[in-house]
Amino acid sequence: MTAxxxxxxxxxxxxxxxxQPRMGMSRPARMREGLLATRNAAATxxxxxxxxxxxxxxxxxxxxxxxxxxxxxxxxxxACYEPEVxxxxxxxxxxxxxxxxxxxxxxxxxxxxxxxxxxGLDATEGxxxxxxxxxxxxxxxxx
Amino acid sequence: xxxxKADQAGLNVILTTVASDSYTWNLIFLELxxxxxxHRVTNLGACxxxxxxxxxxxxxxPDLIVLSSVNGHGFNDGLRVVAGLRSCPExxxxxxxxxxxxxxxxxxxxxxxxxxxxxGYDRVFExxxSVDAFRSYVDALSVGALG
Numbered sequence: 001m002t003a004x005x006x007x008x009x010x011x012x013x014x015x016x017x018x019x020q021p022r023m024g025m026s027r028p029a030r031m032r033e034g035l036l037a038t039r040n041a042a043a044t045x046x047x048x049x050x051x052x053x054x055x056x057x058x059x060x061x062x063x064x065x066x067x068x069x070x071x072x073x074x075x076x077x078x079a080c081y082e083p084e085v086x087x088x089x090x091x092x093x094x095x096x097x098x099x100x101x102x103x104x105x106x107x108x109x110x111x112x113x114x115x116x117x118x119x120g121l122d123a124t125e126g127x128x129x130x131x132x133x134x135x136x137x138x139x140x141x142x143x
Numbered sequence: 144x145x146x147x148k149a150d151q152a153g154l155n156v157i158l159t160t161v162a163s164d165s166y167t168w169n170l171i172f173l174e175l176x177x178x179x180x181x182h183r184v185t186n187l188g189a190c191x192x193x194x195x196x197x198x199x200x201x202x203x204x205p206d207l208i209v210l211s212s213v214n215g216h217g218f219n220d221g222l223r224v225v226a227g228l229r230s231c232p233e234x235x236x237x238x239x240x241x242x243x244x245x246x247x248x249x250x251x252x253x254x255x256x257x258x259x260x261x262x263g264y265d266r267v268f269e270x271x272x273s274v275d276a277f278r279s280y281v282d283a284l285s286v287g288a289l290g
Contacts, residue, residue, distance in 0.1 A: 052216075053163035053164060053165070053214050053215075053216055054163050054216070056163070056165070057162065057163050057165075057190060059162070059163060062163070066219060071219050072215075072246075072247050072248070073215075073216070073247070074214050074215035074216060074247050105165070135165040135189070136165060136189070136190050137188065137189065137190045137191075137192075
């Protein structure tokens with residue numbers, strides 16, 4: 001079981017409500033600030049890194065171009081940053097007391113999974129089939 | 144299928160979003176709104192690839208193209224999409240409008256609107272009162288008031 005699953009399971013056993021604000025920012029420093037604020041909130045919280053729509057749809061070149069041009073994306077482009085960058089977002093914010101889940105939104109998430117594993121993350125939300133419909137035009141047979 | 148003239152029985156409208164945008168609630172809303180106003184709508188759905196949109200617009204030669212985006216990438220993607228549409232001779236004079244939540248920081252960016260108009264859109268409808276403005280625009284277009 002992932003740290004995320006353990007945390008939620010323990011909270012449930014203790015009768016605590018777990019709050020998970022969804023958020024994703026394109027700039028690493030702001031992403032880190034958001035996770036820190038969530039961790040420090042007066043509640044039992046877990047963190048989310050929501051990915052941007054270019055990354056979700058596999059348009060990594062578009063995501064890289066947007067970053068290079070200073071365009072703010074609607075989420076964190078995890079596959080465009082080196083693993084060290086994402087580790088710096090997470091450290092020391094994320095740990096067993098504050099697990100972070102990746103809301104990937106992708107019908108074809110292989111590149112995303114490679115990136116999140118390389119950064120030391122292991123929890124994701126949703127799956128390829130649930131993200132074929134209604135989140136993309138990708139038929140289930142081609143996911 | 145015989146195409147109706149705009150001044151006879153409403154407009155033929157292609158309703159679309161951009162390739163990265165997976166939202167559909169805005170498209171469903173606009174489809175119902177336009178149909179209630181008496182127009183005929185081809186709703187291309189979520190995550191519309193640029194080349195598919197261009198091909199559909201060239202095939203149908205609609206009276207109006209409506210691009211709606213709410214994922215925050217509408218401005219960035221909208222500039223690229225309209226360039227592709229306007230590069231087609233048969234779509235040079237087609238009314239093309241864009242609206243929704245076009246950036247991640249909310250409405251009120253006049254420079255953004257100017258850039259979209261300069262890129263080839265006829266109108267930009269951002270948040271707030273944009274539905275009324277959009278309805279007025281479509282009404283005027285359908286009676287030929289906009290030429």
